[in-house]
Every structure is written in structure tokens, then in C-alpha cells.
Amino acid sequence: MDLGRGIRTSFSAVEASSPSGHYTNEFNIDNARIYINGKIHKYVGFEFNTDCFQCSFKDATGTRGNNSSIGLLDAIGKFEFNEMFNLWVGRMLLPSERGELNGPFYHATYDGFRTPFFPADFSGNFNGGSGLYGRDNAATFWGKFHPFGTHLLYAVAVSQGLRTGSPSINGGNSLMYTGRLQWNLLNDEKNPGYYTAGTYYGTAGDILAIAGSVQHQKDGAGTGLGGGTNSDFTGLSVDLLFEKVLPNNMGVFTFNGEFKRFFANYGQPTANLGPSGTCFCVFNGHSWTVYALYLIPQEIGIGRFQPYVRFTSIDPRYGNDRVEWEPGINYVISGHNARISAFYRYGDLMTYGPGGGTGGSGNYLNGNGINGALGQQKVDSFHVALQLQY
Numbered sequence: 001m002d003l004g005r006g007i008r009t010s011f012s013a014v015e016a017s018s019p020s021g022h023y024t025n026e027f028n029i030d031n032a033r034i035y036i037n038g039k040i041h042k043y044v045g046f047e048f049n050t051d052c053f054q055c056s057f058k059d060a061t062g063t064r065g066n067n068s069s070i071g072l073l074d075a076i077g078k079f080e081f082n083e084m085f086n087l088w089v090g091r092m093l094l095p096s097e098r099g100e101l102n103g104p105f106y107h108a109t110y111d112g113f114r115t116p117f118f119p120a121d122f123s124g125n126f127n128g129g130s131g132l133y134g135r136d137n138a139a140t141f142w143g144k145f146h147p148f149g150t151h152l153l154y155a156v157a158v159s160q161g162l163r164t165g166s167p168s169i170n171g172g173n174s175l176m177y178t179g180r181l182q183w184n185l186l187n188d189e190k191n192p193g194y195y196t197a198g199t200y201y202g203t204a205g206d207i208l209a210i211a212g213s214v215q216h217q218k219d220g221a222g223t224g225l226g227g228g229t230n231s232d233f234t235g236l237s238v239d240l241l242f243e244k245v246l247p248n249n250m251g252v253f254t255f256n257g258e259f260k261r262f263f264a265n266y267g268q269p270t271a272n273l274g275p276s277g278t279c280f281c282v283f284n285g286h287s288w289t290v291y292a293l294y295l296i297p298q299e300i301g302i303g304r305f306q307p308y309v310r311f312t313s314i315d316p317r318y319g320n321d322r323v324e325w326e327p328g329i330n331y332v333i334s335g336h337n338a339r340i341s342a343f344y345r346y347g348d349l350m351t352y353g354p355g356g357g358t359g360g361s362g363n364y365l366n367g368n369g370i371n372g373a374l375g376q377q378k379v380d381s382f383h384v385a386l387q388l389q390y
Contacts, residue, residue, distance in 0.1 A: 001038035006031065006105055006389030014350075015379040029055040031104055033073065033389075043081055047092075049074040051133065073133060078193075084143040088193065093134050094120050095142070095155035095180035096213045097237035099258055100134045101196040108198030108256055108293055110341040110385040114312045114324065114349065115260055116283035118215055118235050119162060119176075130162040130220070130280070136176065142194045151184035155194035161217040162233075162280055170230075174218040182211035200243060201295055201306075201335050202252035207243040212236075221264035221282045233282060234263040252295040259288040285316035295332065303333035303340075314349065324349045328383075341385045351377040 008030040013023045032052035039045045051073045076090040093101060096118050104112065120131030130136065138159035145152045161176025180194065187205040191197065200207065215235040222230030240257040264284040291310035298304070310326040328343025 001036065004035035004390055006033040006035065006387070008032075008104060008110075008385065008387040010110070010383060010385035012381060012383045014381040016377070030385075031055070032070075033105075034070075043079060045078040045080060047074055047076040047078065053132075074135065082143075084145060086142055086193070088140045088142070089138070091135050091137050092140060092157075093195070094118070094131070094136055094138060094157050094159060094176075094178045094215070095140060095194050096120075096134075096178055096215055096235070097180075097258055097260065098196045098198070098209075098211060098239040098241065098256075101180075101194065102198050103134075103195070105387060105389055106195075106197040106336050108254055109291060109308060109310060109326070109328065109330070110339075110343065110383070110387065112198060114310075114326075115258065115287040115289050115314060116262065116285075119217070119220060119233060119280070119282050120159075122280070122282065130176070130217075131159075136160055140194070144188075146188075151188040153180075153182040153184070153194060155180045162220050170217070170219040172219065174220070176215065176217040176220065178213065178215040180211060180213040182209055184209045196241075197336070198241070198256055199252075199254045199293065199295075201332060202243070202245045203335070204243070206245060207241055209241045210238075211240075212238050221280050221284075231265045232263075236261045236263075249297050251297040254293040254295070255290070256292075257288070257290045259286070261286045283316065284318070285314070287312070287314040289313070291326075293330075303331045303338075306330040306332055312347070312349065322348050336387070337389050339387050341383070341387075343383050343385075345381045345383070346378060348378045350381075351379055 010028050010030055012026050012028065015023055029052060032055060034050045036049070037045065037047040050070050053069055053071045072091065074090070074092055076088050076092045079087040079089075093103070095101065099107070099112050099115070100118065102112055118134070120134050120136045122130060136159035138157045140155055140157040142153070142155035144154075157178040159176045159178065161174070162170050163173065182196075185208045187207055189196065189200075189204060189207065189209065213236070215233075217233050219230050220233030237258065237260045239259075240255070242255040244253045246253060262283045262285060264282050289310065289312040291308055293306050293308035295306045296304055307329045308327070310328075312324045312326070313321060314323075315321045324345055324347030326343055326345045328341060331340040333339060
């Protein structure tokens, strides 16, 4: 049995976000995880992970941490027969886009979640919504083939999806279906199961991976209110990872790209309803993000510097386009296990669009007038962050 731990903590200063209209100055515990996994039999294993939920939550009185709790993140029974066919059952990440499968600890940047989330991220009460932190109660079949020297990974999940207890929202208790197909044209990515990473810092050699995913649930979105409408939810995504180890010890270049299109045609919401027992107003529209990083080969002190730049665009069906620029630098001490990040952001992702629900910045609702008092204000923010795990 293996036991591990991971923490992510950050400091943020955001323009015009304090009660007096000045910069906020906030220290946050973003994640505090315990990992447990092991083998029971040659073909049978398990994974059990926890996290500190709402560690960064602050209520209306300014009190922080009173409602934080260590809770269940993953609980997976693993039947791993061979490379081509395996079955995981329990609570787990659904096999959607690379950003979700990286998890917070294996992104190339500290905060990888800048585009709208799939529904499995939006639930204050796990059984009352579609999931939590990208997880759902599911059965996932996955495996890998190697046609013509390339590497083809598939993963297909059947999960619980949205459950509200309301006859007007998924009253038929339909299931959610998620599938991902990933094609590595150069070197293979050797990760547990169908998990991914946003960079390997050159340790995996040259990587070119193209992937697509689709997720669908009948009656998986909607208001469920008087005069409201329900809708099937369908989410499509395409993602790309290219990593090149430059010759003559000239460093490592990494590029990530992602495009998403969500269909949830329940009409234009008139208020910031948020995912709740009476509304599951997931994003409706398209988004994309690209970022490029360069790992400097020379070690300075105990690590290497990795400057990067990122751009994100989000275009909801019933709202205005929102954009964000993020230049930054990582100080890589031990890959994803020890890294310090400093970055600057400029844009209106957070001032024109995010609504209620535990998804926070990922929930860019598709209605006009959300956070309307702020208009479409572009703001500056500065961040310093640390992640450690073993």
C-alpha cells in the first residue's frame, strides 16, 4: 500500500475586489490531499483519496475555514486485467478533457481551470447535483492499443450524473455517458489509468497527443422552475499536448491547447440562479485556451525556471465574450512534486460571468446581466503559489 500527501497554497492580490475597492490580499489553502492506493490481488487494486473541501471559502461575515472539512474525493475499485481492457468502479474522475484529467497537481500552470467546467464539478451536495471536483459515481472501461507504433487510449464511463429529486429536472433518472479517445503519435504517456498531465518537463521525450471527448445526459440541464425549460446536456472537447525536448540540452518547449463546446439549450436565464436543487444552469457556448511554456535547461539554485504565457477566451451563447491573458513563471524543483509559481492576469473572466455553485470561476453562466453591476471590467491580479506532494 502506498500513502501520499499533497498541498497547494497561494497568495493573490486582485484589483478592486476588497470591500473598500482596493486590491484584495488573500492567502489560500487550495488543496490538502491524502492519497492511498494499493493492490489486493494481481488483477485487483484500489484508490482512496481525500481533499479539504472549501478550504478557501469565506462566508459573508469574513470567517474562513469554519465550514472546511476533509472529505471523500476518490474511492475506486480497480480491475486491471491487461493493457487493453480494464474496469474501474466507484467515485472517480470522468474521462473528459485533459485539463480535468490533469487534476490540480499535474497541470502545466498552477491554476489550470480557466474554462467552463463539465457538470461533474458543480455540486454543493454530491447526490443532489452532478458530481464534485470532476468526480461522479461511475463505472469506467479503459485501455490502450498501439497501432502502427502509435498509442491509442480509450476510456468510456457510465455515471450517475445529475440527480435533483425534482420531477421537473431529470425526473427519469437518466444516466450520464462520457467517452474520451486520445492518440499519441510520438512517445507514449505512462500515467495511471486514463489520467493525464499538462507537461512532463522533458522526462517522457517528445509528446504529440491529440484527443477528443464527448459527454451526454438526457435532461441534464435546466431550470425546473415555473415557465422554465429543461434540456439535454452535451459537452464536446478537443485538446492537444505537444512537448519537444530541444537538441543539445537547449531546454523543453511545451504547448497545450483546448477547445470546448457545450450545448444546454434551456433558454436564457434571467438571474444568477446557479446549479441548485431548482436549477442546473450549466454553461452554454464555447471556449478555448492555449498556452506555451519553455523550461530553461540550466539549474539555478535548487530548480529550473519555466516562463510561460496563456490566453483564454470564453463566449457564452447569451453573453459577451470574456478574455484573459496570463504571463507567468514556474520554478520547478522536482517536477509536479515541488513547484513555485508566480503569475499575472489581466482580463474580465472573473468580473463578467462567473455565477453561483461550488464551481466558482469555472461556472461562467450563459445569461446576460450576471454580475452586471461590475459591467465588463478588466482587472489586474497578481499571484504566487506553491505545490508540494509525495
